[in-house]
Amino acid sequence: MTAILSNLQAVKKALAGAAAEAGRGVETLQLLAVSKTFGAQAVREAYHAGQRAFGENYLQEALGKIEALRDLPLEWHFIGPVQSNKTRPIAENFAWVHSVDRLKVAQRLAAQRPAQLPPLNLCLQVNVSGEASKSGVAPAELLPLARAVAALPRIRLRGLMAIPAPADDKAAQRGPYARMRGLLQDLQRQGLPLDTLSMGMSHDFPAAIMEGATLVRIGTAIFGSRNQGEAK
Ligand SMILES: *Cc1c(COP(=O)(O)O)cnc(C)c1O
Numbered sequence: 001m002t003a004i005l006s007n008l009q010a011v012k013k014a015l016a017g018a019a020a021e022a023g024r025g026v027e028t029l030q031l032l033a034v035s036k037t038f039g040a041q042a043v044r045e046a047y048h049a050g051q052r053a054f055g056e057n058y059l060q061e062a063l064g065k066i067e068a069l070r071d072l073p074l075e076w077h078f079i080g081p082v083q084s085n086k087t088r089p090i091a092e093n094f095a096w097v098h099s100v101d102r103l104k105v106a107q108r109l110a111a112q113r114p115a116q117l118p119p120l121n122l123c124l125q126v127n128v129s130g131e132a133s134k135s136g137v138a139p140a141e142l143l144p145l146a147r148a149v150a151a152l153p154r155i156r157l158r159g160l161m162a163i164p165a166p167a168d169d170k171a172a173q174r175g176p177y178a179r180m181r182g183l184l185q186d187l188q189r190q191g192l193p194l195d196t197l198s199m200g201m202s203h204d205f206p207a208a209i210m211e212g213a214t215l216v217r218i219g220t221a222i223f224g225s226r227n228q229g230e231a232k
Protein backbone atom coordinates (compact mmCIF):
# COMPACT_ATOMS: atom_id res chain seq x y z
CA MET A 1 0.00 0.00 0.00
CA THR A 2 1.41 3.42 -0.89
CA ALA A 3 1.84 6.14 1.72
CA ILE A 4 -0.75 8.36 0.04
CA LEU A 5 -3.34 5.58 -0.01
CA SER A 6 -2.82 4.68 3.64
CA ASN A 7 -2.71 8.38 4.65
CA LEU A 8 -5.99 9.01 2.82
CA GLN A 9 -7.60 6.07 4.54
CA ALA A 10 -6.41 7.33 7.93
CA VAL A 11 -7.69 10.85 7.20
CA LYS A 12 -11.08 9.55 6.11
CA LYS A 13 -11.31 7.49 9.27
CA ALA A 14 -10.44 10.56 11.36
CA LEU A 15 -13.04 12.63 9.47
CA ALA A 16 -15.68 10.00 10.14
CA GLY A 17 -14.73 9.98 13.82
CA ALA A 18 -14.89 13.78 14.09
CA ALA A 19 -18.22 13.86 12.26
CA ALA A 20 -19.66 11.23 14.60
CA GLU A 21 -18.42 13.20 17.62
CA ALA A 22 -20.13 16.29 16.23
CA GLY A 23 -23.33 14.30 15.72
CA ARG A 24 -23.14 14.65 11.95
CA GLY A 25 -23.12 12.22 9.09
CA VAL A 26 -19.82 11.95 7.23
CA GLU A 27 -21.70 12.73 3.99
CA THR A 28 -22.05 16.34 5.24
CA LEU A 29 -18.27 16.71 4.87
CA GLN A 30 -16.20 17.18 1.74
CA LEU A 31 -12.48 16.40 1.75
CA LEU A 32 -10.26 18.70 -0.29
CA ALA A 33 -6.78 17.23 -0.76
CA VAL A 34 -4.29 20.11 -0.76
CA SER A 35 -1.60 19.09 -3.23
CA LYS A 36 0.50 22.29 -3.32
CA THR A 37 4.25 21.63 -3.74
CA PHE A 38 3.58 17.98 -4.64
CA GLY A 39 3.81 16.83 -8.23
CA ALA A 40 1.25 15.48 -10.67
CA GLN A 41 2.25 11.93 -9.80
CA ALA A 42 1.19 12.39 -6.18
CA VAL A 43 -2.18 13.73 -7.33
CA ARG A 44 -2.57 10.79 -9.68
CA GLU A 45 -1.88 8.43 -6.81
CA ALA A 46 -4.49 10.13 -4.64
CA TYR A 47 -6.94 9.89 -7.55
CA HIS A 48 -6.37 6.15 -7.74
CA ALA A 49 -7.06 6.02 -3.99
CA GLY A 50 -10.49 7.56 -4.71
CA GLN A 51 -9.85 11.29 -4.21
CA ARG A 52 -11.37 13.71 -6.76
CA ALA A 53 -11.10 17.27 -5.34
CA PHE A 54 -7.68 18.95 -5.06
CA GLY A 55 -6.65 22.33 -3.68
CA GLU A 56 -3.79 24.46 -4.98
CA ASN A 57 -2.29 27.74 -3.75
CA TYR A 58 0.17 28.77 -6.43
CA LEU A 59 -1.24 29.48 -9.87
CA GLN A 60 1.69 28.57 -12.13
CA GLU A 61 2.33 25.34 -10.28
CA ALA A 62 -1.37 24.48 -10.38
CA LEU A 63 -1.71 25.13 -14.12
CA GLY A 64 1.13 22.72 -14.84
CA LYS A 65 -0.54 19.97 -12.83
CA ILE A 66 -3.98 20.63 -14.32
CA GLU A 67 -2.48 20.33 -17.80
CA ALA A 68 -0.59 17.13 -16.92
CA LEU A 69 -3.72 15.53 -15.45
CA ARG A 70 -6.31 16.45 -18.11
CA ASP A 71 -6.98 12.73 -18.62
CA LEU A 72 -8.52 12.47 -15.11
CA PRO A 73 -11.94 13.85 -14.06
CA LEU A 74 -10.57 16.01 -11.23
CA GLU A 75 -12.16 18.98 -9.49
CA TRP A 76 -9.66 21.81 -8.90
CA HIS A 77 -10.02 24.36 -6.10
CA PHE A 78 -7.92 27.51 -5.89
CA ILE A 79 -7.19 28.29 -2.22
CA GLY A 80 -4.28 30.75 -2.38
CA PRO A 81 -4.20 34.53 -2.51
CA VAL A 82 -5.70 35.81 -5.78
CA GLN A 83 -3.90 38.63 -7.55
CA SER A 84 -6.36 40.68 -9.55
CA ASN A 85 -4.17 40.52 -12.70
CA LYS A 86 -4.14 36.69 -12.56
CA THR A 87 -7.86 36.03 -12.45
CA ARG A 88 -8.35 34.81 -16.02
CA PRO A 89 -6.50 31.48 -15.77
CA ILE A 90 -8.25 30.88 -12.45
CA ALA A 91 -11.68 31.54 -13.99
CA GLU A 92 -10.81 29.23 -16.90
CA ASN A 93 -9.28 26.28 -15.02
CA PHE A 94 -10.85 25.89 -11.59
CA ALA A 95 -14.25 24.75 -10.29
CA TRP A 96 -13.95 26.62 -6.99
CA VAL A 97 -12.10 29.62 -5.55
CA HIS A 98 -12.01 29.75 -1.73
CA SER A 99 -9.91 32.83 -1.19
CA VAL A 100 -11.80 35.85 -2.53
CA ASP A 101 -11.80 38.86 -0.23
CA ARG A 102 -12.39 41.78 -2.59
CA LEU A 103 -15.25 42.68 -4.91
CA LYS A 104 -12.85 43.62 -7.71
CA VAL A 105 -11.45 40.07 -7.84
CA ALA A 106 -14.94 38.53 -7.83
CA GLN A 107 -16.04 40.88 -10.63
CA ARG A 108 -13.07 39.89 -12.75
CA LEU A 109 -13.66 36.18 -12.13
CA ALA A 110 -17.32 36.63 -13.11
CA ALA A 111 -16.43 38.50 -16.30
CA GLN A 112 -13.77 35.95 -17.26
CA ARG A 113 -15.62 32.72 -16.46
CA PRO A 114 -16.11 30.98 -19.82
CA ALA A 115 -19.78 30.71 -20.82
CA GLN A 116 -19.54 26.99 -21.60
CA LEU A 117 -18.41 26.13 -18.05
CA PRO A 118 -20.74 25.89 -15.04
CA PRO A 119 -20.75 28.90 -12.71
CA LEU A 120 -17.56 29.28 -10.65
CA ASN A 121 -18.13 28.25 -7.03
CA LEU A 122 -16.81 30.87 -4.70
CA CYS A 123 -16.11 31.31 -0.99
CA LEU A 124 -15.28 34.58 0.72
CA GLN A 125 -12.20 34.40 2.91
CA VAL A 126 -12.77 35.97 6.32
CA ASN A 127 -9.99 37.35 8.51
CA VAL A 128 -11.58 35.75 11.53
CA SER A 129 -8.64 36.15 13.90
CA GLY A 130 -8.28 39.86 13.05
CA GLU A 131 -4.60 39.55 12.15
CA ALA A 132 -3.34 42.71 10.47
CA SER A 133 -1.09 40.80 8.09
CA LYS A 134 -3.66 38.22 6.99
CA SER A 135 -5.81 38.25 3.91
CA GLY A 136 -9.55 38.02 4.28
CA VAL A 137 -12.43 40.42 4.63
CA ALA A 138 -13.09 41.85 8.11
CA PRO A 139 -16.26 40.35 9.63
CA ALA A 140 -17.83 43.81 9.81
CA GLU A 141 -17.46 44.22 6.04
CA LEU A 142 -18.68 40.76 5.12
CA LEU A 143 -22.39 41.35 4.51
CA PRO A 144 -22.09 44.07 1.84
CA LEU A 145 -19.34 42.11 0.07
CA ALA A 146 -21.40 38.89 0.14
CA ARG A 147 -24.46 40.69 -1.26
CA ALA A 148 -22.46 42.22 -4.09
CA VAL A 149 -20.70 38.95 -4.97
CA ALA A 150 -23.93 36.93 -4.83
CA ALA A 151 -25.42 39.26 -7.45
CA LEU A 152 -22.65 38.63 -10.01
CA PRO A 153 -23.30 36.47 -13.08
CA ARG A 154 -21.29 33.27 -13.75
CA ILE A 155 -20.47 33.01 -10.03
CA ARG A 156 -22.14 30.90 -7.38
CA LEU A 157 -21.39 32.19 -3.91
CA ARG A 158 -21.24 29.05 -1.75
CA GLY A 159 -20.00 30.26 1.64
CA LEU A 160 -17.04 31.27 3.75
CA MET A 161 -13.43 30.21 4.23
CA ALA A 162 -10.98 30.92 7.06
CA ILE A 163 -7.41 30.23 8.09
CA PRO A 164 -7.37 31.16 11.79
CA ALA A 165 -4.21 31.95 13.73
CA PRO A 166 -2.72 28.62 14.83
CA ALA A 167 -3.69 27.37 18.29
CA ASP A 168 -2.56 24.25 20.11
CA ASP A 169 -5.52 22.88 21.98
CA LYS A 170 -8.88 22.02 20.60
CA ALA A 171 -10.82 24.43 22.80
CA ALA A 172 -8.74 27.38 21.55
CA GLN A 173 -9.05 26.15 17.97
CA ARG A 174 -12.83 26.07 18.17
CA GLY A 175 -13.25 29.79 19.03
CA PRO A 176 -12.66 31.26 15.57
CA TYR A 177 -14.49 28.39 13.90
CA ALA A 178 -17.53 29.01 16.09
CA ARG A 179 -17.39 32.64 15.00
CA MET A 180 -17.33 31.52 11.36
CA ARG A 181 -20.40 29.41 11.92
CA GLY A 182 -22.17 32.47 13.32
CA LEU A 183 -21.12 34.61 10.37
CA LEU A 184 -22.47 32.04 7.90
CA GLN A 185 -25.76 31.85 9.81
CA ASP A 186 -26.03 35.67 9.74
CA LEU A 187 -25.68 35.66 5.96
CA GLN A 188 -28.19 32.83 5.60
CA ARG A 189 -30.66 34.81 7.72
CA GLN A 190 -30.17 37.71 5.32
CA GLY A 191 -31.46 35.43 2.59
CA LEU A 192 -28.20 34.34 0.98
CA PRO A 193 -28.43 30.63 0.02
CA LEU A 194 -25.00 29.53 1.31
CA ASP A 195 -24.06 25.94 2.11
CA THR A 196 -20.28 25.88 2.61
CA LEU A 197 -17.90 26.47 5.50
CA SER A 198 -14.39 25.80 4.17
CA MET A 199 -12.33 25.42 7.33
CA GLY A 200 -10.02 22.99 9.04
CA MET A 201 -6.51 21.81 8.05
CA SER A 202 -4.33 18.86 9.05
CA HIS A 203 -3.69 20.11 12.60
CA ASP A 204 -7.15 21.35 13.52
CA PHE A 205 -9.86 19.73 11.41
CA PRO A 206 -11.61 18.02 14.36
CA ALA A 207 -12.26 21.45 15.92
CA ALA A 208 -13.51 22.84 12.61
CA ILE A 209 -15.86 19.88 12.12
CA MET A 210 -17.25 20.38 15.65
CA GLU A 211 -18.17 23.92 14.57
CA GLY A 212 -19.85 23.00 11.32
CA ALA A 213 -17.14 22.81 8.65
CA THR A 214 -18.57 21.33 5.45
CA LEU A 215 -15.27 21.19 3.58
CA VAL A 216 -11.87 20.54 5.17
CA ARG A 217 -8.64 21.36 3.32
CA ILE A 218 -6.00 18.78 4.16
CA GLY A 219 -2.47 18.63 2.78
CA THR A 220 0.22 17.35 5.14
CA ALA A 221 -1.83 14.49 6.57
CA ILE A 222 -2.34 13.13 3.04
CA PHE A 223 0.82 13.98 1.12
CA GLY A 224 3.34 14.35 3.92
CA SER A 225 5.44 17.27 5.10
CA ARG A 226 6.10 20.08 2.62
CA ASN A 227 9.29 21.48 4.15
CA GLN A 228 11.69 18.85 2.80
CA GLY A 229 12.17 20.53 -0.57
CA GLU A 230 9.48 18.51 -2.28
CA ALA A 231 9.45 18.54 -6.06
CA LYS A 232 7.12 21.16 -7.47
C1 LIG B 1 -1.57 24.58 2.70
C2 LIG B 1 -3.00 24.90 2.98
C3 LIG B 1 -3.85 23.94 3.55
C4 LIG B 1 -3.41 22.57 3.98
O1 LIG B 1 -2.63 22.66 5.12
P1 LIG B 1 -2.08 21.35 5.90
O2 LIG B 1 -1.68 21.88 7.19
O3 LIG B 1 -0.94 20.84 5.08
O4 LIG B 1 -3.19 20.38 5.96
C5 LIG B 1 -5.18 24.30 3.72
N1 LIG B 1 -5.65 25.51 3.37
C6 LIG B 1 -4.86 26.45 2.84
C7 LIG B 1 -5.43 27.76 2.46
C8 LIG B 1 -3.51 26.17 2.62
O5 LIG B 1 -2.74 27.13 2.12
